[in-house]
Every structure is written in C-alpha cells, then in structure tokens.
Amino acid sequence: MIVSPMLAETGTGSDLKRKDLLFETKLDGVRCIAHLTPLGTKLQARSGSDITKQFPELAELHRQVKKPCILDGELTSMTFNAIQHRIHRQGRLEIKLGMAVYPVTYFVFDILYLDGTSVKGLRLIDRKAILKAVFNESGQAKLLTFTANGENLFGEARERQLEGIMGKAINSPYLEGKRSDAWLKIKNFKEATYYICGLTEGENDRASTFGSVILGDVVDGELRYVGNVGSGFNQDQLIMLLKVLEFDRAECPFKARPDTDRPVKFWTRPEWQVEVRYLELSPDGRLRFPTFRRLLTKGDSDEVR
Numbered sequence: 001m002i003v004s005p006m007l008a009e010t011g012t013g014s015d016l017k018r019k020d021l022l023f024e025t026k027l028d029g030v031r032c033i034a035h036l037t038p039l040g041t042k043l044q045a046r047s048g049s050d051i052t053k054q055f056p057e058l059a060e061l062h063r064q065v066k067k068p069c070i071l072d073g074e075l076t077s078m079t080f081n082a083i084q085h086r087i088h089r090q091g092r093l094e095i096k097l098g099m100a101v102y103p104v105t106y107f108v109f110d111i112l113y114l115d116g117t118s119v120k121g122l123r124l125i126d127r128k129a130i131l132k133a134v135f136n137e138s139g140q141a142k143l144l145t146f147t148a149n150g151e152n153l154f155g156e157a158r159e160r161q162l163e164g165i166m167g168k169a170i171n172s173p174y175l176e177g178k179r180s181d182a183w184l185k186i187k188n189f190k191e192a193t194y195y196i197c198g199l200t201e202g203e204n205d206r207a208s209t210f211g212s213v214i215l216g217d218v219v220d221g222e223l224r225y226v227g228n229v230g231s232g233f234n235q236d237q238l239i240m241l242l243k244v245l246e247f248d249r250a251e252c253p254f255k256a257r258p259d260t261d262r263p264v265k266f267w268t269r270p271e272w273q274v275e276v277r278y279l280e281l282s283p284d285g286r287l288r289f290p291t292f293r294r295l296l297t298k299g300d301s302d303e304v305r
Contacts, residue, residue: 001035001070002044002048003033003035003044003070003072003112003176004046004048004176004177005031005033005046005072005176005177006072006110006174006175006176006177006178006179006180006183007178007179007180007183008166008179008180008183008184008185009179009180009181009183009184009185010184010185010186010187011167011184011185011186012186013154013186015150015167015184015186016150016151016154016167016186017150017151018150018167019148020169020170020171021150021167021168021169021170021184022124022125022128022146022147022148022167022168022170023146023147023148023149023150023153023154023165023166023167023168024109024144024145024146024147024153024165024166024168025144025145025153025157025162025165025166026157026162026163026164026165026166026185026186026187027074027076027107027144027163028076028079028080028162028163029074029075029076029077029080029083029107030045030046030074030075030076030083030084030087031045031046031072031073031074031075032044032045032046032051032072032073032074032075032106033045033046033070033071033072033112034058034061034070034071034072034073034106034108034141035070036061036062036064036065036068036069036070036071037062037068038062038068039062040059040062041058041059041060041061041062043055043058043061043075045087051087053095054086054087054089054090054095054098055075055086055099055104056095056096056099057099057103057104057140058104058106058140058141060139060140061106061139061140061141063139064135064136064137064138064139064141065134065135065136066133066134066135066136067114067115067134068113068114068115068116069111069112069113069114069115069134070111070112070113071108071110071111071112071131071135072108072109072110072111072112072174073106073107073108073109073110073141073144074106074107074109074144075087075104075105075106076104076105076106076107077102077103077104077105078102079232080232080293081232081233081234081237082102082234083102083104085098085102085234085236086098086099086102086104104140105140105141105142106140106141106142107141107142107143107144108131108135108141108142108143108144109143109144109146110124110127110128110131110174111127111130111131111134112174112176114130114134119174120173120174120175120176121173121174122173123170123171123172123173124168124169124170124171124172124173124174125170125171127174128146131143146168150165150167150186153165154186154188157188158188161188161189161279161289162188163187163188163189163277164185164186164187164188164189165186165188166183166184166185166186167183167184167186168182168183168184169182169183188279189277189278189279189289189291190277190278190279190280191275191276191277191278191293192217192275192276192278193273193274193275193276193296194215194216194217194226194273194274194276195215195216195217195218195223195270195271195272195273196213196214196215196216196245196268196270196271196272196273196274197214197215197216197223197225197252197253197254197267197268197270198213198214198252198253198260198264198265198266198267198268199211199212199213199214199242199245199264199265199266199268200212200214200228200230200260200261200262200263200264200265201262201263201264201265202265206238209235209238209239209242210238210241210242210265211228211230211262211265212228212229212230212262213228213229213230213241213274213292214228214258214260214264214267215227215228215229215274215276215287215290216253216254216270219285222255223253223254223255223270224254224285225254225258225260226281226285226286226287227286227287227290228260228261228262228290229274229276229287229290229291229292231290231291231292232277232291232292232293233292237292237295240295241295244272244295245266245268245272248268248269248271248272249266249267249268250267250268250269251267252264252267253267253268253269253270272295272296273295273296274292274293274294274295274296275293275294275296276290276291276292276293277290277291277293278290278291
C-alpha cells in the first residue's frame with residue numbers, strides 16, 4: 001500500500017499565538033512514510049518510491065513499535081544536502097559510505113494505521129497519544145516533540161537558524177494526500193528562485209571548482225544583481241554545476257557590472273535557475289544568509305538529479 005502524506009499550507013506569525021494548535025520544529029529533511037510489520041521495515045518517499053535500501057541503519061525500525069503500524073515522519077541528517085546525498089545513492093558501496101559519513105535519524109510525528117486499522121480520522125492529539133504508547137525510542141528513530149507555546153518554539157528556531165516550525169490543529173484528522181490549513185508551515189527563512197549569472201573564483205578546497213554563484217532577479221523587466229550564494233553545496237554539486245555552466249559562458253548579463261566581492265571566474269547567460277533559502281533582503285535588495293537548495297532545469301522547476 002502506498003500512502004500519500006498530508007501536506008501543509010503556509011502560516012504567518014499571527015498563528016504562533018493560536019490556542020487550537022500544537023507546534024513542532026520544522027525539520028530540514030526528507031518526508032518518509034514507514035510501513036512497520038513483524039516481517040520488517042519498508043520506507044516510502046513522498047513520491048511513493050521505495051527508499052528502504054538507501055537507509056540500512058533503519059532496517060530494525062519495526063522493532064521500535066509494539067504493534068504493526070504505518071508512521072509519518074522526516075528523515076534528517078546534518079544538513080539538507082547530506083540527506084539528499086543519501087537518498088540518491090544506489091550502489092551498495094555508495095550506500096555504506098554514505099551511512100558512515102552522513103548518518104540519519106528518523107523523526108516520527110504521526111501515526112496513520114495501527115494493527116491494520118486506520119486511525120487517520122482521530123484527532124491529532126489522540127493520534128499523538130497512540131503514537132507515544134506504541135513507540136519505543138531506544139533506536140535510530142525518535143518521536144518529534146511538540147509544545148503549545150508557538151512563540152517560544154519559533155524564537156528557538158530563529159536563534160538556531162532553523163527553517164521554522166509547524167503549527168497543527170489539535171483536533172484535526174489526518175487528510176491523506178491533501179494540502180490543508182490544519183497544518184501550517186511558519187517559516188523562519190524565505191525561499192525564492194533566482195537566475196545564475198556567473199561564478200566567482202574558489203579558494204583552498206574549492207580552487208578547482210568555484211566559490212559562489214552570482215545571482216540575478218528580473219525586476220521591472222530588468223535583470224538585477226541580488227548577491228552571491230556560496231553555502232549549501234556538496235562536492236558533487238560543485239563539480240556538476242561547474243560542468244553544466246561551462247556551456248553557458250557569456251559576457252556580463254547585467255547592464256552595470258556589479259561588485260561581487262570576489263573575482264569573477266566567468267559570467268553565464270541567465271538561463272539556469274537555482275532555489276535559494278535566505279533570511280531576508282537588505283535595504284539595497286541583497287540576499288542575507290543565502291543557502292543553495294537545488295538547481296532547476298531550464299524553463300521549469302523540476303529538480304536536476
């Protein structure tokens with residue numbers, strides 16, 4: 001059975017004071033449905049694909065529950081790119097090395113079925129109680145904690161520069177495969193898509209690739225410089241992105257050559273786009289604390305694998 005996870009709408013700061021919500025940290029990982037029976041563990045991605053073999057450290061997850069069940073949660077590692085590195089590895093050696101370098105934890109936040117019976121229609125607070133009763137945390141999976149104080153939790157998330165928090169209606173059912181305002185994403189960071197306009201020179205361990213991506217945005221029909229993003233890349237992405245952009249070398253695409261802080265390796269035609277997470281925009285329109293999230297294909301928003 002393939003389960004489609006429930007999805008969230010976007011919330012605002014005013015939702016932090018609501019008394020009908022409970023609040024959880026918004027994890028920066030990969031959504032995962034865990035099918036647990038006495039015969040073993042099966043892990044399912046949001047898309048429905050089987051990702052069990054990519055995470056052998058979770059093979060005994062079924063031993064952490066007292067009865068067969070289907071759980072909803074998030075696979076996390078030290079960074080978002082680390083978990084992306086793990087989920088796309090297929091070879092046995094790659095998986096083994098990935099497990100050693102980028103260990104994962106599965107944080108569980110909901111239960112959908114218990115002993116073959118759906119509990120999706122129960123209130124969230126009741127599903128949380130069932131989950132706590134059936135789940136044993138003495139393993140690689142943990143229960144995600146929650147609180148009634150959204151303002152405090154959001155303040156902690158901001159201090160730790162986490163993505164944000166989730167607010168979930170206490171009395172809501174689990175709406176499989178549906179996006180609902182019963183679940184709200186209250187983000188600390190913002191996300192946006194920008195054009196790649198060039199690369200800066202790299203130093204030290206990046207001397208052979210690049211230091212940062214030069215970004216542009218179209219404002220009032222004109223391409224404008226918004227800053228550089230240099231964090232969030234793993235080595236594979238640095239190499240891949242350099243190879244891709246080599247074919248798009250061009251003159252500076254901006255009307256006036258911007259001050260990029262570091263020497264430009266080369267400029268590119270503004271055709272490729274990247275999704276970037278950032279804290280805020282400065283008064284002059286520059287990104288503050290940007291982090292690379294993913295490369296988008298030309299002309300749409302499908303991720304390049």
